[in-house]
């Protein structure tokens with residue numbers, strides 16, 4: 001177990017700045033997920049933590065000790081690679097034990113630890129096979145076994161599940177989560193899959209073009225995204241972005257949104273919750289209202305009377321997309337296509353006007369220019 | 375099937391021909407070259423094989439005489455010298471070229487600067503024919519012209535390098551020249567294979583605590599087994615065939631000390647009017663190549679079958 005601190009770490013390849021000053025701080029036993037699109041520098045950062053790539057500027061500390069110049073093998077880090085990187089000419093057993101062999105662990109001890117690892121990963125029947133004789137999922141387990149036996153201070157995973165099929169991916173995701181709960185080791189996990197990030201992480205760092213957009217718990221990232229990029233990246237279907245104007249009505253701040261109801265174009269006023277009442281300087285200005293589809297649904301008067309933050313409005317339905325559990329209802333607000341998640345038994349037909357309510361307590365407001373959260 | 379009776383009736387004869395053409399066009403294209411190969415390669419192998427069992431001298435005769443020529447051949451001390459030379463030359467040449475080529479490839483794999491230039495420099499000798507290589511090395515190794523004279527003119531008077539005119543050492547000059555010519559090619563083979571190795575495997579080995587030499591010896595080189603094999607077979611057949619290098623560099627001499635089977639065969643067949651004996655020596659060379667190639671093909675085919 002270890003703490004990991006990354007201070008203003010930069011990386012350039014020639015004139016290209018791949019990482020532009022990364023700051024992260026991990027507690028003992030945390031599970032950090034680095035989330036970002038392809039090419040944003042996730043693998044680069046992971047390789048630098050492992051010591052496989054040089055650091056252009058900044059410091060990496062493990063257990064408060066600067067490790068910039070420490071050789072990878074002395075960092076007590078194990079890594080699971082995207083391509084699994086198994087040694088093709090060695091059996092599963094030797095693959096797993098190779099790290100111990102290099103560290104001069106005695107044969108008996110080595111065998112015991114390899115034994116433990118293959119049992120834990122349920123691959124003991126495969127121990128004499130070569131990697132070429134394994135399926136993708138089995139190779140994945142061997143790669144994990146190789147990391148496990150070393151009992152490292154920190155585990156690094158570079159998109160370990162991206163080569164597996166959908167079903168296996170979900171299974172392995174759960175296993176990794178269980179593994180973390182059992183071992184309690186600090187882990188850093190790279191992915192571009194936001195669902196993996198949400199399910200596994202104790203904290204998520206969202207990267208974009210070498211910069212951290214937000215570093216927070218999954219819940220916080222989901223409910224209070226730091227900017228429109230994060231808001232759009234996390235969640236499926238994605239958050240709705242609605243152009244709106246901040247207005248004051250009856251001494252209450254709210255947003256005014258254009259929409260069509262009963263065949264007419266008109267504005268609707270949605271009051272902002274108490275914690276957003278202090279944005280007086282925005283009155284009369286444009287903002288972007290961010291609403292998650294599941295906070296926008298059919299109106300229920302019983303619920304509305306209990307929760308003041310639920311705001312009603314009517315709107316014409318454009319398209320319905322049933323998914324089974326919910327029906328995704330497409331409406332148009334402020335000139336944008338917006339998705340609402342509606343119970344299948346409460347939908348209206350396309351072209352009809354339907355009564356909605358939105359939980360403004362879970363809404364986000366963004367500055368349309370800087371795209372930052374207000 | 376009676377879906378389209380009109381077309382079936384109107385094209386009764388044309389259809390089969392165009393179909394036949396479509397299925398057989400590939401065979402038709404290959405057929406001439408196939409026939410030529412059958413005749414000029416395998417046909418002449420068979421002819422040579424037959425002639426080796428006759429008493430042909432200047433002109434081929436066709437009366438069967440059994441293994442007479444083979445017995446004669448194996449009684450000749452020159453043939454023994456040639457076979458021993460093949461063994462020494464082939465063994466050293468293959469071993470040194472592979473080791474050197476492999477080391478060069480590993481060195482170049484470290485992302486050295488000017489790699490493109492170095493690769494060309496090492497590979498370039500392969501583009502030269504053995505005749506040129508032999509002639510160039512004859513000048514370099516000639517005591518009166520090349521290295522020895524150069525060191526003497528630099529003031530190292532005692533320096534002596536006379537392998538070319540030393541009948542015990544002449545065979546090794548062939549090794550030097552052949553290695554010079556071929557190790558760059560072996561390097562290119564290995565380098566291409568090394569570049570194909572997943573870089574994550576090397577990273578994983580680093581994290582596992584293996585040193586660079588360990589990584590190459592224990593992890594990477596074992597995966598290059600096919601490249602070792604192909605280099606071995608390419609070099610082995612070059613060794614058995616080597617004829618022009620000997621002609622250009624040592625001329626088989628001093629005496630017959632650096633003669634190789636191919637030179638022996640040429641000498642007997644075309645100079646000394648001993649076609650039967652030459653054919654027998656050619657068949658022995660074929661047998662040597664077979665002894666190498668057949669196990670290779672066998673292991674390859676078996677591996678393919680086992681997946």
Ligand SMILES: Nc1ncnc2c1ncn2[C@@H]1O[C@H](COP(=O)(O)OP(=O)(O)OP(=O)(O)O)[C@@H](O)[C@H]1O
Pocket residue numbers: 013016018036037038039040041042043044045192
């Ligand atoms: N050796 C290199 N030289 C130059 N640029 C590089 C080098 N390695 C990576 N890059 C660049 O750095 C950026 C980040 O690469 P990195 O591999 O970290 O992306 P990633 O976030 O892991 O993407 P992916 O999800 O596709 O794996 C990319 O734009 C890539 O082109």
Ligand SMILES: [Mg+2]
Pocket residue numbers: 042043044158
């Ligand atoms: Mg990557």
